[in-house]
Amino acid sequence: MDASVADAVVCCSRMGEDPSAGAAMTDKKAWGETVLGWFVVRGDADAGGAEAIPTGREVPAAEPVGALPEAPGGVVDFDGVFEAFGIDSEARDRLAKAAGLLGTLSTGTEAEAARRIVRASLEAFGIPYEKIIETVCEEIQALDSYQRRGAAALQAACDEGGRRISGLEDQIRAIREEMGKQTADNKSSLEACNRRKLEVQRVLEFFGPEAVGRVVRDSPKLIEPGAPGAGTR
16 A cells, blocks of 8 residues: 555554554445345355345346456456446546555554544545545446446347257157157168068078079079178169
8 A cells, every 4th residue: 555645644643542453344235224225145154255135126227338247266356347438547546545445454443533534545646535435336336337248248148058058869760860860760771671581582482492502503693502792782
């Protein structure tokens, strides 16, 4: 954090009030009840890992003014998101300074006193706290819209995937039906051919094996059983 901002915190604390980050946020739930829609409720577990859930009314949807970045592997380019929603780097830098200022506060001060210290410190360096609040709300609004758009894109992808899967399943069923039909047709064909062979075989049996063997050997049209290529034509 900027050294001058840190010095301002020390100066304010010497006025008889020890800043407190923990105390400054103890009544966050009450704020959420007062300003519905701009606060999130964290789980009882570690706040960093808890799922953020909108409280009260939904945050108004914001429209991006630029292309939204992808989130490969679930990694969000927050600067890219905020840029896409028109939140400039100067505003984000002011917010970062305010966040850094909160990080320097010690424990033990009543919430309202800590707020006054932070406001005075920011205003001493030309950073109106109202601008910080505005940027925070802008970022929440942008992230909320980004999440909604991501959810909509996911739903569209799932819908399209479902249609493609359904189409492929229809193709698989059709292929299986065709395979079954061809298998049944081939079985019927084999049985018909075997019946036909048995019918004409009676003629061979009538003339006897010696006559049949001689004709087979002498005929250029016939292939002797056991000869190379027999059974492949």
